Amino acid sequence: MVKVIVAGFKGRMGNTTTHMVIEHKNFELVGVFDPRATEKLLSESNEFSGLDVPVASKLEDIDTNSADVWVDFTSPSSVYGNVKFAIEHGISPVVGTTGMTDDQVAELQKIALTKKIGGLIAPNFGISAVLLMQFAQQAAKYFPNVEIIEMHHDNKLDAPSGTAINTAKLIAEVRTPKEQGNPEEKETLAGARGANYEGMHIHSVRLPGYVAHEQVLFGSEGEALTIRQDSFDRSSFMSGVAVAIEKIQDHDELLVGLEHIL
Numbered sequence: 001m002v003k004v005i006v007a008g009f010k011g012r013m014g015n016t017t018t019h020m021v022i023e024h025k026n027f028e029l030v031g032v033f034d035p036r037a038t039e040k041l042l043s044e045s046n047e048f049s050g051l052d053v054p055v056a057s058k059l060e061d062i063d064t065n066s067a068d069v070w071v072d073f074t075s076p077s078s079v080y081g082n083v084k085f086a087i088e089h090g091i092s093p094v095v096g097t098t099g100m101t102d103d104q105v106a107e108l109q110k111i112a113l114t115k116k117i118g119g120l121i122a123p124n125f126g127i128s129a130v131l132l133m134q135f136a137q138q139a140a141k142y143f144p145n146v147e148i149i150e151m152h153h154d155n156k157l158d159a160p161s162g163t164a165i166n167t168a169k170l171i172a173e174v175r176t177p178k179e180q181g182n183p184e185e186k187e188t189l190a191g192a193r194g195a196n197y198e199g200m201h202i203h204s205v206r207l208p209g210y211v212a213h214e215q216v217l218f219g220s221e222g223e224a225l226t227i228r229q230d231s232f233d234r235s236s237f238m239s240g241v242a243v244a245i246e247k248i249q250d251h252d253e254l255l256v257g258l259e260h261i262l
């Protein structure tokens with residue numbers, strides 16, 4: 001049995017993950033963590049009656065002795081501290097939280113390597129998003145003119161999404177850097193052309209009702225290609241999270257991207 005702590009269990013993704021871990025025959029939930037928690041045991045809430053799993057609202061209250069894997073679906077401002085804490089306590093992090101800087105990721109990778117702890121940061125646990133990124137990288141070899149539109153629910157804190165940034169990074173590996181659009185273009189409303197990653201533009205849409213969606217648009221002389229993925233339900237991320245929990249202890253470094261363990 002893999003012993004799992006879920007950080008951010010009061011949130012949308014954390015709640016779905018908590019249920020998945022409880023129901024999975026190879027996992028044991030040994031702790032949950034969220035600063036919004038007021039209960040001491042999970043069984044105090046009707047949703048989880050009968051489950052005497054300790055609840056922590058502060059990092060220092062977490063019993064780290066029995067845990068193998070730390071699943072993190074928290075917030076851009078807390079994820080670095082949480083993951084560092086997990087690695088320093090010998091727990092393998094499986095991180096879905098987006099919004100960490102490249103420097104923060106590099107710092108965590110250094111610590112994980114020193115401690116020989118396997119971990120995964122996956123900006124998207126959905127197989128459709130992983131495939132979209134791979135297809136987009138393939139297409140960018142032939143279509144260097146590309147724009148990315150990502151669409152999420154309006155409670156999302158970071159923009160652009162981690163998946164959009166990762167898509168742009170993967171495309172940049174095969175695309176000669178190029179400033180797109182008319183060199184003379186001027187925004188009459190600031191932000192109209194979106195964010196700029198090595199000349200590619202990324203647009204973030206935030207609307208209620210959406211979960212997580214992305215389109216990669218390629219344009220060329222007389223033709224266009226659009227690649228799109230839609231995550232309609234948070235349960236779609238759970239098979240990826242489960243695979244990560246099962247496999248991550250076989251590694252001894254902090255990996256970025258679900259494709260590395262599939």
Ligand SMILES: NC(=O)c1ccc[n+]([C@@H]2O[C@H](COP(=O)([O-])OP(=O)(O)OC[C@H]3O[C@@H](n4cnc5c(N)ncnc54)[C@H](O)[C@@H]3O)[C@@H](O)[C@H]2O)c1
Pocket residue numbers: 007008009010011012013014033034035036073074075076078079082095096097098099122123124125126156212237
């Ligand atoms: N990788 C993926 O496949 C994927 C999919 C969906 C969402 N996400 C990301 O997951 C994160 C959470 O998304 P959400 O929709 O569940 O958000 P949410 O706001 O519903 O939940 C976040 C939870 O984290 C808690 N939290 C805040 N600080 C904390 C800390 N220091 N320690 C522990 N918990 C803390 C909050 O109290 C809240 O309950 C976001 O960064 C989002 O972009 C990733």
